[in-house]
Amino acid sequence: MATTVPSSEYRANLRHWHDRARGGEEIIVTDNGEPIVRVIAAAADALLDRLEREGLLRRAGRRRPSSEIASAPAPGNSTASVSAGRDR
DSSP: OOEEEEHHHHHHHHHHHHHHTTOOEEEEEETTTTTEEEEEEEHHHHHHHHHHHHOOOOOOEEEEEEGOOOEEEEEESSHHHHHHHHHH
C-alpha cells in the first residue's frame, strides 16, 4: 500500500519521507492531487531486477487495448454449467 503525500509536504520533510521509503514503504508524491513521482527504496528496485533475472517474476508491459486481444465465445451454456456446479 502506498502513502500519498502532497509535494509541499514531501519537500518540507524530505528526510522523513526518505526514511519511510528506505523502510520499504512506497511514497506517491502529488501535485494538485495528481500523482507525479513514486519514491521507493533503491534496494527494492534491485530486488525486483534480481527476481526478474532469475525468472521468478515478469514485470508488466504495456496494456493492450481489448481490440487487440483475440477471444472466442465458449461453447455451450456457461450459465447453466456454473449453476449445475453449485448444485453438487
